[in-house]
Amino acid sequence: MQKEIIADGVLLKVYMEGNESALETLIKRHKSRIFSSIYLLVNDRYLAEDIFQETFIKIIHCLRGGKYRDEDKFLPWALRIARNLSIDCIRQKSRIPMISDTEGNNIFDYIQVVEDSCEKSMVLKEQNQSLRNLINQLPDEQKEVLVLRHYADLSFKEIAEMTDSNINTCIGRMHYALLNLRRMIKKNLVQVK
Amino acid sequence: MNEIVTHNTILQYVYGETDAAREILVKEALVRNPDLLHYYNQTMEVKRMLGNFAEEPNPTSVAIISEYSHDSHTEAV
Numbered sequence: 001m002q003k004e005i006i007a008d009g010v011l012l013k014v015y016m017e018g019n020e021s022a023l024e025t026l027i028k029r030h031k032s033r034i035f036s037s038i039y040l041l042v043n044d045r046y047l048a049e050d051i052f053q054e055t056f057i058k059i060i061h062c063l064r065g066g067k068y069r070d071e072d073k074f075l076p077w078a079l080r081i082a083r084n085l086s087i088d089c090i091r092q093k094s095r096i097p098m099i100s101d102t103e104g105n106n107i108f109d110y111i112q113v114v115e116d117s118c119e120k121s122m123v124l125k126e127q128n129q130s131l132r133n134l135i136n137q138l139p140d141e142q143k144e145v146l147v148l149r150h151y152a153d154l155s156f157k158e159i160a161e162m163t164d165s166n167i168n169t170c171i172g173r174m175h176y177a178l179l180n181l182r183r184m185i186k187k188n189l190v191q192v193k
Numbered sequence: 194m195n196e197i198v199t200h201n202t203i204l205q206y207v208y209g210e211t212d213a214a215r216e217i218l219v220k221e222a223l224v225r226n227p228d229l230l231h232y233y234n235q236t237m238e239v240k241r242m243l244g245n246f247a248e249e250p251n252p253t254s255v256a257i258i259s260e261y262s263h264d265s266h267t268e269a270v
Contacts, residue, residue, distance in 0.1 A: 035250040052250045056258040171201040178239045
């Protein structure tokens with residue numbers, strides 16, 4: 001028997017009526033996409049954890065304060081909050097730190113990769129790190145559109161609304177983001193299959 | 194109305210944002226226009242290289258959020 005998926009809007013209504021497990025379901029459903037987007041924007045895992053928590057605390061405040069409109073889709077709304085918090089954070093920082101944990105491990109140690117062999121996994125991890133470093137070199141506006149379109153899977157229209165720009169501007173930024181990435185990859189001779 | 198297929202259209206197509214009618218237009222344009230086809234192939238190549246990036250937050254972060262929600266709800270009641 002197929003389990004029926006409860007829509008986000010319904011979960012939010014149930015949560016506002018006092019059901020805590022509805023929020024847990026929402027978090028479980030969307031945490032990866034929200035966290036991944038934040039992480040790619042701020043390029044710091046610890047900071048991403050803080051912003052992730054702040055995002056949901058803000059969501060809770062908005063819901064409790066009756067500021068959520070029924071017609072809003074939850075994920076774009078949540079990503080808008082996450083994105084704004086990420087940008088505020090980036091502006092406060094003088095430089096973007098390299099990502100490493102307290103043991104100095106490469107952040108891609110956390111990423112699950114499908115591997116045939118250890119050597120292939122190592123190569124893939126290095127490629128991923130190289131690619132991620134290149135993404136971080138993009139101008140902020142291009143990186144933002146790239147992260148939100150490719151990794152957060154928002155539409156160009158949703159991104160345009162979130163960033164207060166028009167859809168053609170967003171698509172143009174994506175065009176230059178991909179163009180710049182290609183150039184950087186060629187320049188750095190990163191081999192990606 | 195005859196829509197001109199541009200790089201922007203190709204990007205929307207690559208990311209699944211074109212309806213059935215525009216998809217046909219794009220496919221026809223790719224057949225007719227080698228420059229557009231080249232752009233499409235380059236875009237698909239970079240898209241493939243970007244791959245999937247799926248990170249999970251620390252379970253502690255999730256627990257903190259749940260606890261905050263529960264505590265703030267309890268206070269309100």
